Amino acid sequence: MAQVQLQNVVKKYGAVEVVHGINLEIADNEFVVLVGPSGCGKSTTLRMIAGLEAISGGDISIGDRVVNDLPPRHRNISMVFQNYALYPHMTVRENLGFSLQIAKRPQAEIDKAVDEAAQILSLAEYMDRKPGALSGGQRQRVAMGRAIVRHPEVFLFDEPLSNLDAKLRTQMRTEIKKLHQKVKSTIVYVTHDQVEAMTLADRIVIMRDGHIEQVGTPLEVFETPANTFVATFIGSPPMNLLSGQIAGGEVAIDGGPKVTLPDQFAGKVQDGQKVILGFRADNLMPEGHAMPMEGASAEFEMVVNLSEPLGTETLLFGSLAGKEVQAKMLNPRPVADGERLQFQLDLTRCHLFDAETQQSLR
Amino acid sequence: MSRFRPPAWFVLLLPAIIILAAVVLIPLILSFYSSFTPYKLTRPETLYKWIGTFNYEKAMKSVHFWSAFGRTVLLLTVALNLEMLLGLGLALLVNKVTYGQRALRTIMMFPMMFSPVLVGFQFKFIFNDNVGLVNNALQSLGLTDRAIPWLVDGQLAFFSIVVAEMWSSTAVFAILILAGLFAVPRDPIEAAKVDGCTPWQSFRHITLPYVMPFIYIALAIRSLDVARAYDIVQIMTNGGPARRTELLWTLIGRTGYVDAKMGYANAMGYISIFLAIIFTVYFFRKLNAARSELGMAG
Ligand SMILES: Nc1ncnc2c1ncn2[C@@H]1O[C@H](COP(=O)(O)OP(=O)(O)OP(=O)(O)O)[C@@H](O)[C@H]1O
Numbered sequence: 001m002a003q004v005q006l007q008n009v010v011k012k013y014g015a016v017e018v019v020h021g022i023n024l025e026i027a028d029n030e031f032v033v034l035v036g037p038s039g040c041g042k043s044t045t046l047r048m049i050a051g052l053e054a055i056s057g058g059d060i061s062i063g064d065r066v067v068n069d070l071p072p073r074h075r076n077i078s079m080v081f082q083n084y085a086l087y088p089h090m091t092v093r094e095n096l097g098f099s100l101q102i103a104k105r106p107q108a109e110i111d112k113a114v115d116e117a118a119q120i121l122s123l124a125e126y127m128d129r130k131p132g133a134l135s136g137g138q139r140q141r142v143a144m145g146r147a148i149v150r151h152p153e154v155f156l157f158d159e160p161l162s163n164l165d166a167k168l169r170t171q172m173r174t175e176i177k178k179l180h181q182k183v184k185s186t187i188v189y190v191t192h193d194q195v196e197a198m199t200l201a202d203r204i205v206i207m208r209d210g211h212i213e214q215v216g217t218p219l220e221v222f223e224t225p226a227n228t229f230v231a232t233f234i235g236s237p238p239m240n241l242l243s244g245q246i247a248g249g250e251v252a253i254d255g256g257p258k259v260t261l262p263d264q265f266a267g268k269v270q271d272g273q274k275v276i277l278g279f280r281a282d283n284l285m286p287e288g289h290a291m292p293m294e295g296a297s298a299e300f301e302m303v304v305n306l307s308e309p310l311g312t313e314t315l316l317f318g319s320l321a322g323k324e325v326q327a328k329m330l331n332p333r334p335v336a337d338g339e340r341l342q343f344q345l346d347l348t349r350c351h352l353f354d355a356e357t358q359q360s361l362r
Numbered sequence: 363m364s365r366f367r368p369p370a371w372f373v374l375l376l377p378a379i380i381i382l383a384a385v386v387l388i389p390l391i392l393s394f395y396s397s398f399t400p401y402k403l404t405r406p407e408t409l410y411k412w413i414g415t416f417n418y419e420k421a422m423k424s425v426h427f428w429s430a431f432g433r434t435v436l437l438l439t440v441a442l443n444l445e446m447l448l449g450l451g452l453a454l455l456v457n458k459v460t461y462g463q464r465a466l467r468t469i470m471m472f473p474m475m476f477s478p479v480l481v482g483f484q485f486k487f488i489f490n491d492n493v494g495l496v497n498n499a500l501q502s503l504g505l506t507d508r509a510i511p512w513l514v515d516g517q518l519a520f521f522s523i524v525v526a527e528m529w530s531s532t533a534v535f536a537i538l539i540l541a542g543l544f545a546v547p548r549d550p551i552e553a554a555k556v557d558g559c560t561p562w563q564s565f566r567h568i569t570l571p572y573v574m575p576f577i578y579i580a581l582a583i584r585s586l587d588v589a590r591a592y593d594i595v596q597i598m599t600n601g602g603p604a605r606r607t608e609l610l611w612t613l614i615g616r617t618g619y620v621d622a623k624m625g626y627a628n629a630m631g632y633i634s635i636f637l638a639i640i641f642t643v644y645f646f647r648k649l650n651a652a653r654s655e656l657g658m659a660g
């Protein structure tokens with residue numbers, strides 16, 4: 001059993017606090033992804049779990065043990081580093097077997113574990129090469145192999161795919177997913193790529209400036225973002241956000257049209273409250289090129305400044321109340337720049353955030 | 363009429379060739395030639411008498427030569443190993459220091475700034491049996507009431523020379539190894555920690571292989587240094603007493619300039635150069651092996 005718990009974990013470098021008391025519970029065998037913009041403290045958090053960075057406050061426990069003062073070697077973890085961190089003077093075979101060698105396991109057992117890892121990651125051909133003679137993707141797999149031979153309780157991945165090209169990245173993403181199904185263990189995975197986060201995670205942890213903004217399944221954070229930051233960070237293109245005010249049963253977009261207050265927010269807002277209306281491009285479509293909208297919808301006109309045909313759909317960049325708004329067009333037809341179209345907004349899929357706190361009003 | 367015109371590159375290189383010939387080639391050939399004559403500085407005409415390999419045979423059969431040879435190899439082995447270990451330790455300590463490391467590095471290099479002759483005088487005084495610091499200190503502390511003959515007893519004199527060598531040159535190792543430690547990347551060390559290594563195991567399996575090439579460079583440089591060791595020993599003991607600390611080059615120097623037997627001295631010189639070459643080749647082999655181990659060799 002290897003659940004991981006972070007309680008009020010703080011990290012300070014000198015006087016600078018970079019992680020501000022985060023709380024997180026990761027269940028056994030769960031695949032948790034930490035995402036967030038650069039510098040938000042993802043690596044620091046991961047390194048604290050690994051024991052490579054001392055914590056300045058709070059408690060970290062792995063399994064039933066509090067590991068605050070335990071050196072990495074006693075934590076039963078494996079880590080895959082962003083830049084592989086292979087041992088350059090050892091062959092692939094030695095790299096893979098190193099941890100078992102250090103643990104003084106019998107040679108037969110080491111060989112078996114190494115061969116098994118090589119099998120899973122198709123490394124058999126390269127076993128006698130040094131890392132210097134491998135491509136980036138191959139090194140990546142060695143780094144992964146080195147992590148799995150130990151059968152640790154917890155895997156820690158720090159942006160393992162960031163150095164790979166797009167194709168290899170997709171391929172390795174699938175490999176990691178398969179790996180998790182094969183070797184059941186807890187995984188904490190750091191990335192700043194939200195697609196990686198969405199595809200891999202059982203649960204996503206979104207961080208910003210050393211705080212956790214939201215924790216949830218990929219669908220939860222996509223469909224019910226806790227605040228405007230998560231709303232724009234998760235999903236591509238980012239959610240459209242327009243500021244406005246509650247007026248009667250309507251949301252009056254500043255300098256723009258009024259839309260009916262979506263049902264899901266009835267009773268949760270006060271008249272005159274300043275709010276931010278959020279909706280994704282997928283829920284704003286031109287008339288005649290939209291999905292049938294079953295629930296309530298709003299209609300308004302918008303000028304299209306630019307269109308990006310993607311094949312099955314076209315991404316439209318319009319402007320509404322002086323702000324850029326993105327919309328999607330199904331069964332696309334060519335759209336001239338500057339064309340004025342009638343749009344339909346799916347109100348059931350709209351979000352409202354408080355303008356002051358930026359938190360969701362749901 | 364056609365005159366011979368040397369190619370342009372030859373003309374351009376000619377000054378360099380002439381200078382090199384004058385200062386390197388001619389002395390080299392001359393000394394090599396003289397090692398086949400009974401040349402004595404006091405009797406210049408002996409330079410023209412060819413005696414074949416007589417001097418070499420004489421050296422090969424000479425007990426003095428071989429004991430000096432052996433002692434040089436011994437000094438080289440003992441001093442280099444001790445300096446290497448001490449330098450490694452020093453470098454590891456200095457590497458841990460975060461505040462004032464620059465100053466420390468500079469201080470560490472002080473002994474290298476002393477002329478070896480001065481180091482010789484300094485340690486001659488320190489180990490002097492009557493007025494020396496060591497004996498005074500030992501006697502004041504009541505550890506002994508005799509005057510220990512540091513520079514007179516054969517083994518103690520050898521020990522004193524090793525100490526002087528170490529004092530003056532451990533810094534060479536420390537500085538080079540420190541440079542090596544700076545070059546060790548942090549990631550593999552962290553990976554090793556996660557992989558279950560104790561601090562000693564990380565050092566043994568990760569840090570040391572990175573530092574090894576630097577150690578071999580230091581060993582190569584220092585082995586040449588010690589193989590031609592002359593000044594410190596010359597000052598401290600003059601190879602004596604009764605040849606007990608005679609090294610190759612003090613022997614050769616004495617034979618050439620005191621006994622004036624230049625031809626014989628040159629013959630011994632050429633034999634000992636082999637010693638230096640063998641050590642250098644050996645360490646460079648090791649260096650290349652260590653580098654290719656790290657995937658650094660071309
Ligand atoms: N040794 C250090 N001393 C001081 N500040 C540090 C140190 N290491 C990291 N930081 C700071 O801590 C913050 C978090 O860094 P961290 O490496 O965890 O970011 P990250 O989320 O992993 O970013 P990225 O996606 O760019 O890797 C950053 O603002 C960084 O400047």
Ligand SMILES: [Mg+2]
Nearest residue numbers: 042043044159
């Ligand atoms: Mg990082």
